[in-house]
Amino acid sequence: MLNxxxxxxxxxxxxxxxxxxxxxxxxIVLLSIELMLNAANVNIIAFSKYGINPSLTGHVFSLFSxxxxxxxxAVGIAIxxxxxxxxxxxxxxxxxVLKK
Amino acid sequence: MDTxxxxxxxxxxxxxxxxxxxxxxxxxxxLFWPKNASKKGIGVLTLIALIVSAGFLIYQRIHxxxxxxxxxxxxxxxxxxxxxxxxxxxxxxxxxxxxFGAIRDKDIPHIGEYYVLLMPAALGAMIMASSADIITLFxxxxxxxxxxxxxVALRKHHTKSNEAAFKYIVLGSIASAFILYGMxxxxxMGGSTNLFQIGATLQSLExxxxxxxxVSFFLLLVGFGFKLAAAPFHTxxxxxxxxxxxxxVSFLAVISKAAMxxxxxxxxxxxxxxxxxxxxxxxxxxxxLTLHVVAxxxxxxxxxxxxxxxxxxxxLAFSSIANAGYxxxxxxxxxxxxxxxxxxAYLLMTIGIFAxxxxxxxxxxxxxxxxxxxLYFTAPVTAVMTVILLLSLAGIPLTMGFLGKFFILxxxxxxxxxxxxxxxxxxxxxxxYYYFRIIRLMFMRSHSEHTTIKVPVTxxxxxxxxxxxxxxxxxxxxxxxSFIEWT
Numbered sequence: 001m002l003n004x005x006x007x008x009x010x011x012x013x014x015x016x017x018x019x020x021x022x023x024x025x026x027x028i029v030l031l032s033i034e035l036m037l038n039a040a041n042v043n044i045i046a047f048s049k050y051g052i053n054p055s056l057t058g059h060v061f062s063l064f065s066x067x068x069x070x071x072x073x074a075v076g077i078a079i080x081x082x083x084x085x086x087x088x089x090x091x092x093x094x095x096x097v098l099k100k
Numbered sequence: 101m102d103t104x105x106x107x108x109x110x111x112x113x114x115x116x117x118x119x120x121x122x123x124x125x126x127x128x129x130x131l132f133w134p135k136n137a138s139k140k141g142i143g144v145l146t147l148i149a150l151i152v153s154a155g156f157l158i159y160q161r162i163h164x165x166x167x168x169x170x171x172x173x174x175x176x177x178x179x180x181x182x183x184x185x186x187x188x189x190x191x192x193x194x195x196x197x198x199x200f201g202a203i204r205d206k207d208i209p210h211i212g213e214y215y216v217l218l219m220p221a222a223l224g225a226m227i228m229a230s231s232a233d234i235i236t237l238f239x240x241x242x243x244x245x246x247x248x249x250x251x252v253a254l255r256k257h258h259t260k261s262n263e264a265a266f267k268y269i270v271l272g273s274i275a276s277a278f279i280l281y282g283m284x285x286x287x288x289m290g291g292s293t294n295l296f297q298i299g300a301t302l303q304s305l306e307x308x309x310x311x312x313x314x315v316s317f318f319l320l321l322v323g324f325g326f327k328l329a330a331a332p333f334h335t336x337x338x339x340x341x342x343x344x345x346x347x348x349v350s351f352l353a354v355i356s357k358a359a360m361x362x363x364x365x366x367x368x369x370x371x372x373x374x375x376x377x378x379x380x381x382x383x384x385x386x387x388x389l390t391l392h393v394v395a396x397x398x399x400x401x402x403x404x405x406x407x408x409x410x411x412x413x414x415x416l417a418f419s420s421i422a423n424a425g426y427x428x429x430x431x432x433x434x435x436x437x438x439x440x441x442x443x444x445a446y447l448l449m450t451i452g453i454f455a456x457x458x459x460x461x462x463x464x465x466x467x468x469x470x471x472x473x474x475l476y477f478t479a480p481v482t483a484v485m486t487v488i489l490l491l492s493l494a495g496i497p498l499t500m501g502f503l504g505k506f507f508i509l510x511x512x513x514x515x516x517x518x519x520x521x522x523x524x525x526x527x528x529x530x531x532x533y534y535y536f537r538i539i540r541l542m543f544m545r546s547h548s549e550h551t552t553i554k555v556p557v558t559x560x561x562x563x564x565x566x567x568x569x570x571x572x573x574x575x576x577x578x579x580x581x582s583f584i585e586w587t
Binding site: 009013016017020026029030033036037039040041043044046047048051052053054055057058060061064065068071072073075076078079080082083086087095097098099 | 234235238239242245246249250253256257259260262263264265266267269270273274276277278280281283284285287288289290291292293301305309339342343
């Protein structure tokens with residue numbers, strides 16, 4: 001049982017990482033990051049039920065990490081809105097002024 | 101093993117509580133602050149809160165007897181934790197002082213928020229320094245990270261700054277996700293979020309679970325490497341450093357890095373436990389080897405790429421990447437005393453040099469390395485102090501930077517990792533070239549760009565504190581070392 005959950009979370013993590021690194025739209029990038037954080041949550045919950053030493057702390061941990069992920073993405077969206085107001089773009093490939 | 105928190109236990113958390121209450125009060129005060137009054141008052145209040153908190157810490161240090169453990173070991177008050185917290189508070193106080201003269205209204209529309217946000221970031225670092233539990237460590241890390249994302253983004257109307265902030269938050273969140281994913285494996289194997297219990301359980305695991313220990317370590321390493329700006333995870337650093345306000349850059353270079361070192365200092369012992377000596381498993385040596393490789397890459401990449409930089413802040417970014425390498429070397433040798441000494445040295449010289457950069461950059465309105473040219477003829481005192489700071493960064497004898505590097509080198513030679521010692525020496529020699537290029541520029545009259553340079557008084561005080569301490573603790577390292585070792 002544990003293995004299938006671990007596989008699920010590993011694939012979620014990889015999809016998230018792929019999306020965060022390759023997608024053009026900044027909102028999708030933030031979404032993919034959320035996917036990565038949630039993959040870790042799936043992992044924690046699976047371990048707290050089917051792990052070698054099951055314990056309740058995992059549930060508490062996942063609650064904390066969900067809250068943190070929400071705060072993180074809120075700040076991310078705020079920064080994106082600021083960027084959109086100043087430059088009118090949400091395409092990450094066009095964010096290249098720093099390279100010049 | 102008491103899992104309850106009593107009112108009397110709050111006394112042990114007094115330094116953190118002070119900051120926490122100050123954050124609430126000062127952020128509310130900021131809202132009601134008179135429109136035409138200077139926001140520097142908020143900065144002064146922040147400075148007072150930081151100093152009061154440091155005062156409580158020193159009181160705690162004097163009366164410390166063993167280790168105080170709260171909430172089932174998730175919150176520890178112990179010897180090195182207090183030292184790390186004092187370092188963080190010293191760094192943030194210097195940065196606040198530097199900001200008085202450096203942050204201008206046209207740069208940051210909401211200066212009050214800038215000062216207020218430095219406090220939760222410091223609080224996050226302090227929480228990390230005193231927790232031995234995965235959950236509290238993660239919360240502390242995120243408190244620090246999210247505050248620093250906002251700090252980088254504070255120059256609202258500056259497109260470069262916006263872009264840097266977005267890149268920083270995307271890459272920073274990916275690193276957090278890596279850390280969380282790595283922690284989840286550690287929790288799964290240990291069955292507890294407490295680092296001591298995890299460490300004890302890992303030793304008795306069957307060997308079929310050992311690959312998972314490696315998985316968790318490498319996932320954590322990616323996150324650590326990113327937040328520490330160690331190569332090959334360093335690419336965000338030059339861009340963010342060049343676009344963020346300079347005091348914030350010094351915050352990222354010093355406090356974020358220090359907090360991450362504390363984090364690793366708490367975390368790595370979990371992997372340092374010997375696994376089943378009968379089967380001769382080598383996870384300990386693998387962990388150390390990986391740290392050494394990352395350290396070596398950081399030192400080489402940081403110092404060589406810095407040679408080609410024309411932007412001063414980018415140059416300092418690469419110098420901080422190289423320093424991340426030195427820090428990783430100390431961590432792998434597991435010598436907390438040397439770590440604290442070099443951390444203080446790094447803090448003083450980096451904050452000092454960034455204070456100089458803020459003053460020059462504000463009067464020249466650009467960040468090219470030529471802002472240093474002819475400095476000796478326009479502001480001789482500042483120039484001489486800058487030379488001392490640069491010599492310390494380069495690691496020339498009679499400075500703290502030299503002694504710190506020397507201690508690290510001795511540690512490496514003691515564990516017989518000669519290849520790493522060789523890389524350290526060679527890369528330090530390479531670094532002389534770009535530090536001395538700045539010194540040479542300062543003494544050339546012909547290219548002088550400024551007619552006069554006004555260094556604000558507070559900035560001057562910060563530079564002077566850094567220079568005096570750098571020299572004092574180089575001549576009398578025994579004072580600091582005995583304070584570090586004092587029990």
